[in-house]
Amino acid sequence: MTAIDLPFTLEVLIRLLDTPSPTGFTEDAVALVEAELRALGVTPVRTRKGALTWEVPGHRDGRKHVTFSGHVDTLGAMVKFIKRTGRVTLSALGGYDWATVEGEDVRLHTQSGRVITGTVVNIRQSTHVHGAALRTLQREQSVMEVRLDEPTGTADQTRALGIAVGDFVSFDARPRVTPSGYVKARHLDNKAAVAVFLGVTKALLEDAPAHTTAFHVTTYEEVGHGAATGIPPHTDELIAVDMAAVGENQQSSEHHVTLCVADSGGPYDHALGNRLRAASRHAGLELRVDLYPYYSSDGTAAWRAGGDYPVALIGPGVDASHAYERTHTDALTATGALMLAYVRVEG
Template identity: 65%
Template sequence: MDIDIDLTYTTRVLLRLLNTPSPTGFTEDAVRVVEEELAALGVTATRTRKGAPRWTLPGPEGARSVTFSAHVDTLGAMVKEIRPNGRLRLTRLGGYDWATVEGEYALVHLQGGGTLGATVVNVKQSTHVWGQELRELTRDERTIELRLDAVTRDDEETRALGVQVGDFVSWDPRAVVTDAGYVKSRHLDNKAAVAILLAVTKAVREGHATLARTAHFFVSNYEEVGHGAAVGVPADTDELVAVDMAAVGEGQNSDEHTVTLCVKDSSGPYDHALGNRLRETARAAGIDLRTDIYPYYSSDASAAWAAGADYPAALIGPGVDASHAYERTHVDALRATGGLILAYLTREA
């Protein structure tokens, strides 16, 4: 690999992002983190009217432009109902199974300011009370509830705490970097890619890479609900490469230690010619690039195409195990993904 991203910087920024709550629709704090990291690199971002940050690293005069997208919004929930027992019913933000958050710590972000700690439980949580009924319980929006870390026994006491229907709820990411180089956390989808784009920007700004293309970077804030990149991608984009997590699991070709090119997902195949350019770039740079197909997946590239975008689009990303649950990747995959992006940006168009 000819050019590396700074892994110390990448993991530091990634941990900062992971520990900044940003469920879909509530991303202001995470967007501000992106802007602050860019400012430290001497780069100024602009925002779309939907609140998505964008920035550009110019290439040679007249060069074609490629946009790399990632998303800073994550899975989460909103308060749907304040129950008579003072606990909260939730509605999901994004697509996940309720069983993947049962037992998780959470924060309720109060409309009036501040937060309340909480824990996700089910309505028959105690095995000593419910026995077999607990084991047979279906986990869904009717049986999962939020137990607040506050003295409340009814809905009036909960409302007195400032809780309202529509308050956002974020999950505790429990972000850890292990001695073996694994990053364990919720929301690696897709804060890993955002950290990688910032690391790529750092490498270029510090003179470690000479661009052959103009590089645009677009960080969407509504990807988890399907319309993140439907608008806002820079108008002069010649190619779009979405950078998002690669799905690792049985029957998949992706790996936690590598970067993957997704050639097809639920939205259909991605651009074959652009994919081949990325494959050739990886071969020339000595990067282990896997190819894979994701059966239940779509991306910001899918959203851009569905909205009528007229440019080729591809999807790459680091391998992430247990997606939409308590996820894991390895710094090898962060390095490989950043290396592929830098190799593509510096390769003659």
């Protein structure tokens, strides 16, 4: 099977993961992708909404235009309130359980550009003070706060640091690549796919696809409307690339690429899915097939906004989605290989 440049893809992925980009605060991550594309000789275009699009011409240009869509925005939070103790409460950006971010290091991004670090804790964090009450505390927004890494004990002292209601808060991704090939981090959803997009683009520049191939990186997927606008108007087929959720009673795997045939928005296009199955067989890939009951994608957003094209969803298997996630380089390589195999099909 045709492979992406894995060291290049991983290097880009780690830098993307280390670049904060909660939904609504994605400028630095988009700029990083732009810089990588320009280094490859590609000139991307930003939409007015802040998304990024680029194309690689096919040698059978005009026959079919395939667009891959993925998102660079991640889960995060905003400052909701500054407490009299000087600590701040949060409002979630994206869907996650508060228990999955307890104890996580965060960065508060102030309007002045100053970044202040802190940690998400609950209001009864010390077991030596609260005993059993800590273990029975329901983790929800009302009991979570940020302990700032600055000497502050009042609301006025916190405001004097430049912190204000509405400031964005990013979670530390903590990316790691293990000797056995596992990639661990927050926000593999969906920076893994964006890094693969760059690996696939590099491969297509070296060996052109049969079909003109576009890439669309969105910035509001985690709140449901990422690809509602901006998909290239000449798109004949849209393939969303996002994480495949690994878990009990699921077929997705950290070592494989998955075709999601249905999620909370209903089934994806059957015929396009079958064309992807055929491409995977041709490339000698083991393609997993799965359904996700609590999931939606940029493809769903594009369809709901009136997109007149078939949509499919593929992606690398990711364990512990919306928490501290993990995938394997096998899944990244397989996802890139399926994308390359599909756009190089002559039919």
